[in-house]
Amino acid sequence: MSDNKKEISITVELDDNNVPEKIDWNATDKEGEGIANCKAMFLSMWDPKKQDTLRLDLWTKEMTKDEMKIFFHQTLVTMADTLENATEEEGMAEDMRDFTAYFADKMEILDS
Structure with a gap:
């Protein structure tokens, strides 16, 4: 060890x-x-x-609602990346990325 x-x-x-x-x-x-x-x-x-x-x-x-929306979005994006890296599930990771784009649109936040 x-x-x-x-x-x-x-x-x-x-x-x-x-x-x-x-x-x-x-x-x-x-x-x-x-x-x-x-x-x-x-x-x-x-x-x-x-x-x-x-x-x-x-x-x-002090965490604002707008900051929380961005924090959630960025977390979801990194979760998709982690899923792909850990499991090689490229299709599902891409589906998650599609959802993160939808999430950003519905939450009216910019994808940065």
């Missing part, structure tokens, strides 16, 4: 109602120095024993 390890840390500051106010993260191989801030995150982890996905979806009070 390899001794090569990477570490990712996430710190979430909550208000009195447990609503995220600040999300900071760092990683051992992140570009740039120090802790980075973000307004939203989706974290999905596969549990092989339960054959189920564990999810953690967080966003801060």
Whole structure:
């Protein structure tokens, strides 16, 4: 087994109602120095024993609806790329990309 390890840390500051106010993260191989801030995150982890996905979806009070729409769109695009890279399911990945174009149109966001 390899001794090569990477570490990712996430710190979430909550208000009195447990609503995220600040999300900071760092990683051992992140570009740039120090802790980075973000307004939203989706974290999905596969549990092989339960054959189920564990999810953690967080966003801060400052995350606007327009930013969330763009965040969703970009996440869906990267999910299509990951599906294709992990499974070689080119057709389904392309179908997902078609949906992301539809999503961007319906949400009235620009594909950047």
